[in-house]
Amino acid sequence: MIRFKEYLERRARRAAFMSVCLAGLAGFGGLFLGSCANEDLGKDGGEEGDRNASVAFNVSEAQDDAQAAAKAMPGVPVTRAAFSEQLGMMNLTPADLTTQKLAVQGAAGTDLCLIETTTPGVNPMRQDNRTMTARTAATTGKEDTEAATRANITTMTTLGHFASYGYRGTTAAGISAAPSWFYHEKTNPDGTLVSPRFWSWQIPFGRFYAVSPWVESGYAKLQFSPATHAGTPYVDFEVEPDVKNQKDLMTACSGVVQYATQFVPPTTNLKFRHALTAVRFKVGQNLSYSKTITKVEIIGAMSKGRYTLSTDETGTGAAWSDLSTPQTFTLGGDGTVNVSTTAAVNQIILGNNGDNFTFYMIPQPLSGVQIKIYFNNSSTPAITANLSGTWKPGTTKTYALSQNTSTWDYQLTVTSPAAVGYDVTTTGDYTVKSYREDPVTHIQQPVKWKVVSYQESTDGGQTWGAETTVKPAWLTSLSMTEGNGGTSAESGFGTLTTNITDLLAKRNKALKNATALGSSGTPYDLSTKGGTIQRSTANCYVISAPGHYRIPLVYGNAIKNGTTNVHAVQTSNTGSHILKHFKNHNNQNITEPWITESNGGANSPNGAKIVWADESGLVTNLAVSGSGTNAFVKFKVPASAIKNGNAVIAVTKAGVVVWSWHLWFAPQSVLQTTACTNFQKKVYNIPNETLGWKYTVWKATTYSAPRIVKVKVEQTVANGGVKQEGIITITQNNGGVRQGYSTLYQFGRKDAFPGTDAISEGSFNKNGGNNMSIQNGIRHPEIFYTEGSSWINYYSYNNLWSMDNTGYGHNDNPVVKTIYDPCPAGFHMPAGYAFTGFTTTGNNSENQSEFNVYGNWDYGWNFNNKITSPNATVYFPASGYRGHDGTLHSVGNFGDYWLAVPGDTRRGCDLYFGLNKIGPRGFDGRSWGFSVRPVAK
Structure with missing residues (x-):
């Protein structure tokens, strides 16, 4: 416990020291730029501010900090107290990580159930330099590899522009109740404002709030409290019914910040927290029949609510209220979801292009909320389940379709990268999440996993070869073939060969x-x-x-x-x-x-x-x-x-x-x-090429259909004699380029x-x-x-x-x-x-x-x-x-x-x-x- 707290204190001191040093160095450098340095710096700028003391934020994510803290103490046993303290960094408790079995109704519901699991963080990705270093080494060079290890001041790689709001006062107690300094300012992912604001020596205290994602003022489904609102700010939020359009709402508050040294901007931390619950669905283990899931619906969940922000950096006091307007939320039904209950074991339901669509839902009690699952593009749901319990902010709920006789303490979830082009040598990321959970204490412990076999198709998935421990020759390597597991996904990528032939050169050679x-x-x-x-x-x-x-x-x-x-x-x-x-x-x-x-x-x-x-x-x-x-x-x-x-x-x-x-x-x-049959049913025999066709470029793959490999991943520990397994699918499309006239x-x-x-x-x-x-x-x-x-x-x-x-x-x-x-x-x-x-x-x-x-x-x-x-x-x-x-x-x-x-x-x-x-x-x-x-x- 003491070591864990010491780590957090050291990390915070380093971030503050670095920020002050950088800001001070910028100010110091300005002294050499001319003889009127004080005037240039805006010493008496008043409310307009000191020109070299611009407002900027150190942007991070609370769940990343919790993961980094746990990773910093690899040799320390995960006690209940330490686990609780890690969760506390995300305003969670062990009781929030519920696991339960939900009964299923419907024509296909016999002997089926939904296994509900909860993990801290919203789709958390492990902050692990091993994967980043391997990718950058393969695709860039040493500079990027070293950059992957510099994490003291964090800019979240997936964060886009966000909105920030500034409150200030002459004393900490006198900070304005309304955002009188600035309101709904567009802010860059690195924490700098698009339209700069400056600290004023006369008004040195401030408090800042932030909301992600950035939306224009006309977007009615995400509205910050009015500029005239005096009190704790809030967000009125409405969930989009189509998963593809949903927003991952994140907020942050800096707490009180003091401009203590003139011309040196103070360290201002914005630690984002997820305000919503991420809800995902996957196909569970050992289903005894073959169906294709084409649509999933959440029915009766509240779509509107007010989220009151925390007034300090810890996120304490943030809460949802005024929930209303039950709605239906849909994934699929439009051709983007086609998941086999046998071929996609433990797969998160994905869109066709590997979009990894996730429901982002308002946290709420689940009485009256249903899940419906549809098979084979049917208009009638095959499975209906009544949810229970509560969705908590900043967590990921995963509902796995399983059989009642299945054990559900061991969890293995994999995702596959999108198919890549014929001339691409590196895949996107695949992910593996492997852990087990104590159903009483809800302590979650990692379970090691490894790749155990490969199975190849050379005709686009029509037929498959034998399962083998030898990977196909075109799959040069996988950056990660085993892992320690955990509730955060471990990720890797594949390296592929390209097999392209110059068909124009081949044609000309044959003529010659x-x-x-x-x-x-x-x-x-x-x-x-x-x-x-x-x-x-x-x-x-x-x-x-x-x-x-x-x-x-x-x-x-x-x-x-x-x-x-x-x-x-x-x-x-x-x-x-x-x-x-x-x-x-x-x-x-x-x-x-x-x-x-x-x-x-x-x-x-x-x-x-x-x-x-x-x-x-x-x-x-x-x-x-x-x-x-x-x-x-x-x-x-x-x-x-x-x-x-x-x-x-x-x-x-x-x-x-x-x-x-x-x-x-x-x-x-x-x-x-x-032989080609026209619309009128008449047959015309059409030659292979257009009259006088001349290729100027003609290259194509040596294979004529997408080549695919199923990579089977298995936990190294069996539960009830059964090891959980999942399939990662890697696809390299066929193709080429042909140009001519x-x-x-x-x-x-x-x-x-x-x-x-x-x-x-x-x-x-x-x-x-x-x-x-x-x-x-x-x-x-x-x-x-x-x-x-x-x-x-x-x-x-x-x-x-x-x-x-x-x-x-x-x-x-x-x-x-x-x-x-x-x-x-x-x-x-x-x-x-x-x-x-x-x-x-x-x-x-x-x-x-x-x-x-x-x-x-x-x-x-x-x-x-x-x-x-x-x-x-x-x-x-x-x-x-x-x-x-x-x-x-x-x-x-x-x-x-x-x-x-x-x-x-x-x-x-x-x-x-x-x-x-x-x-x-x-x-x-x-x-x-x-x-x-x-x-x-």
């Missing part, structure tokens, strides 16, 4: 190392896959290996499966907005599929060139060879240069472009398809434009003016023609991308591919309703509950392949767009994808999406540059 195709004498024919299939031509070809290649000089898809595809060039439909016969670069009707045969062979090319490329050296040795129906453009793709990217090449006659093609350098897997297209044009302004070869004019026409479009695949009358006058046809389309608007009509279609062979532009399955309503939506997506925004969306029971996803990147003036916008933030059909003479139909919207039935101007996601025929 692929077996070269063709030879200079016998180039590989892209339209026949090297002579293995009948010829099918297109305006885009995918190249996946170095080598020598050739493309037949054929208009678009005018040859299909080895025969002339007349329907790609002509339609029997007529009308003012129907292009009945598709045109060439001279605006003449195309008469043959081969460029060298059409129009009597008048357009046979005699040159070739690179229009643009987004990587250097992708294409070399461009040349035209052959004649008639055996004419080709040939080129080489060097192994030294091939990588994920795009190039557009063209053949020319007398320097004028006759036709052009898009070369997409990517693995053949980009064209593998996923796609080629972009103007509605009805075949020509691929770069999704970047940084091209490596050739030229690109993003603002070609109001000059759109069929002839200009074919002759100038490098020019992006901007919005204007030319689009309506010369390019407002309905069937540019779907030969038999005659009308406007979204539909599921079959798309007949035309020679202006930009897609590879076997694919065509998507129908108007192709992507309606990307929302659950089939319509445009800004309601995220209607987004048919998997996971979070990831530089785009992973869309589910079906609305009902999806079994795959398709990734659509937000590749941005070019506006009507050719300017590039929103790469990484927004996606726009053309559909095959027009919306009207000015607009095309499209899919659009961003973080907060998905529109499968959009319309935008035809001159805009959007992405294309083909569908298979």
